[in-house]
Amino acid sequence: MLRESNHRRTTRLLAMALLSCVMGEFNQPCWGQILGANFNERPKDVNTSLFAASENTWSRGFYDVLAMRGITSLETNENVLGLQRAADAGQQVLVSFKWNFKGFDRNVPAPGSDDELALFQRAVETLEAIDRPINAIVLGNEPMWETHDSDLSFSGGVVPYVQFTERLLDYVQTEYGSLQTEEPRYFLGSLNRLDQTSNQNRDVVQELFRVARDNPAISGMDLHIHFGTTAEARGMAQFARQTLGAEKDLLVTEFSPVWRYKDHLNDAIGATAAGSAFASQYGYASSLEVDEYLKNAFANQVSRQEWTDFITSQPWFNTNHLSDMHGLFEEFGVSIATLGYAQPLSMRGLDPTKPNYSPFHINWLYISALVEGTTLEAYNELYMEDWLHEQRFLADLDDDSQITLADYDTIRSSLHQDVANLSYNELLKLGDLNLDRSVDYLDLQRFFDSYASVNGVRLGDLNGDSIVDVTDWPLMLANMNTSLVAQGIDESLWQSMGDINRSGWVDRNDFRLFKNAYLAAGNRLASLEAGDSEIAAPEPTCCSLTVAACVWLGGRHWFQYSKRTASKTNSTTTYGSNDSHSLTGRIRVWLSRSR
Ligand SMILES: [Ca+2]
Ligand SMILES: [Ca+2]
Ligand SMILES: [Ca+2]
Ligand SMILES: [Ca+2]
Known part of the structure; x- marks a missing residue:
């Protein structure tokens, strides 16, 4: 058996979740948690065809503001266009600003200087060029690595980087955020290696947490959790939640066991019995080192199955990484975490045998640089299994x-x-x-x-064709307000006869379920929400099965109409109540209830 069964896995995760909720030093209920796509500095790699397949709703990219000063046309910049594509595909967008002061070998600009203003302007110009709703902005990327130490420590009563960040917040709010239909949420960070006491005690860390706690304009803190051991990852999340307090949100826009993986780059792939069996099956020498195996895979691409068998055979690779981290994020209330999402083809040929290589690149969801086939097919299947599981159980x-x-x-x-x-x-x-x-x-x-x-089973799909549409509706209407129990109908048929909640009756509760399933499945959703005046109002005489769809479609308009007027009339039954005792009349009354 390559991997524990789904049942065993579910039992294990449930036990872990219960244990962590009961035993967690941070006494909070468990939270749901979104896994999203991290494009890092390359939003140009956004491939919208992957979002639906991975049921993904969030996309994150960062912009190196100092490096972007030289771009003459932000509107045509491929990284700007990448997040536009993501937003147009329905993604919630998260933007991080990178301030690579160290890379440019310079200090944080003086408050109020022209230099500071020019940087702030470039940041806002980038947001404006994206020209789409931005759900969240993280005001920094990795300040602990990207800023000179002198700007990260108290000097004259302030920590220069923190002062810069607070002034940036004010500027972005005034010049951009307050002008948007819905203002983005602002986060501080991203903080690294918070498991280490020396980092926990740094002025910049303590000050950023103080601002995150005290400033009502800040929604919370963002972490990057790159770790060697699970205990280190836990230490980072635990310190952040304890220091931030319970009220505000935690994000994790990067996470990987990269330091654990790095420690094993020179292991022989056949060092264990499983590894030896893998090598023998695929025709590799057992003595081949991990980095040499990876170099070959990046150069020539292996089959998806081979990659699965490889990582399963290697004791240093945690194939349960996503579910383990998801459990950790739930425990400490991380609301959104983004993973390296889709390897660009330009990553092919990467050489992990070069000195000081850090294997961030083997921890992604879509791995076209390592695995052959179309981008859509080239995913890490063990990660994808857990990824989809966690996305779906958000609804739990x-x-x-x-x-x-x-x-x-x-x-x-x-x-x-x-x-x-x-x-x-x-x-x-x-x-x-x-x-x-x-x-x-x-x-x-x-x-x-x-x-x-x-x-x-798809709720509302009464005829079993896997979609919910008007052809399901007559099956419910035919049994409306009848008892299937009284008719002695076998329970296995109840769903197909309209008893969606399996109560033994087909009644208003089933109808409301059907209505919501129908609306949720309908491609007229956008026009419905906007109040589509093109949909005709219902004729009061609709009553046959043939025109049931007419009642239904008209009801959609009517539903919207009553939604708009309910607050004024405080009544949902006035419109169409002339026939409220007939079945169609009653259905109209039900339709008028907004939920
Ligand atoms: Ca929503
Ligand atoms: Ca549930
Ligand atoms: Ca159907
Ligand atoms: Ca029922």
Whole structure:
């Protein structure tokens, strides 16, 4: 057996989660957590065809502001266009600014200087060039590595880098954020190696955490968790959560076990029985070193199966990395974590045998540089399995390791509530599954998709063709307001007859479920949310099965109409109530209820 079974895995994860929730020194409930795509300094690599396959909703890139001063046309810059493509594909966008003062061998500019203003302007010009909604901005990248020490320590009562960051925040808010329809959330960071006491005690770390806690304009802290041992990774997340407090959000925009992997680059791939069997199966010498194996894979690409067999055979590679880290992130309330997402083809030919190589590049989700086939097919299948599992179980809002109608009820009760100012962690608990700060039909769509993936049944798909559309509707209408129990109908048929919640009755509750499944599956969702005046109002005489779809389609408009007017009339039954005792009339009343 290559790997533990799904059942064993689920049991193990559940036990770990329960243990960490009970035993965690940080006494908080477990949170959901989004895995997203990290493009680092190369948003130009955004390939939107991968997002749907990986059920991905967040994309992160960083811009090296000092390096971008020389760009004459930001609007046509390929990295700017990359995040535009991501946003246009429905992604929530996270932008980090990199301030590579050390790389340019210079200090943080003096407050109020022309130099400072020019840098701030370039940062805002970059945001403006992206020209799409930006959900979150991290104001720095890796200040501990990218800034001279003299700017990271107290001098004259301030830490120059922290002062620079606070002034940047003010500038970005005034010149960009406050002008947007929805202001981005601002984070500090990104902080590295917080497991080490020497880093924990640095002035810049203590000061950034103080600002993150005290400044209401800051939503939280971003970490980069690159580690050797799991204990180190845990130390970083634990210190950050304890120092930040419970209220604000934690992000992790980079994470990898790179230092563990680096320690094993010169191991023989056949050093263990499993490794030896792998080498023999694929025709390699057992003595071949890991970096030599990797060099060959980067040069010539191996099959996806071979990569899976390789990492499974190597004791230093953690094939459970994603689920292990997801558990850690849940424990410490990390709301979004982004992983190296898609290797560009230009990464082919990379040479891991060169001195001081750090193997960040073998920890990505899509690995076209290592694995042959189309980009869509060239993924790390063990990572992908865990990645999809965690994305789908975001919908497990009651944390019982199942996706059920109890989870649906939580999302439904949050629909269209004003949640825009809640923290990401609070939003995740309410069912904002893509963290766009609204609980709406996109989240219901994600719930229904997750339910179908996990349970093998699509709610609302009564005729069993795997989609929910008007052809399912007559099957429900034919049994509306009847008891399937009383008719002695076998339970295995209930779902296909419209009893979606399997109560034994086909009634209003099933109807509402169907309505939401229908809307969540419908490609008219955008026009519905906008109030589509082109959809005709319902005719009161619609009653046959043939025109049931007419009632239904008209009802969509009517649903929107009542949504718009409910606050004024405080009644959802006035419109169309002339036939409220007939079945179609009653359905209209139900349709009018916004949830
Ligand atoms: Ca559940
Ligand atoms: Ca949402
Ligand atoms: Ca169907
Ligand atoms: Ca029912």
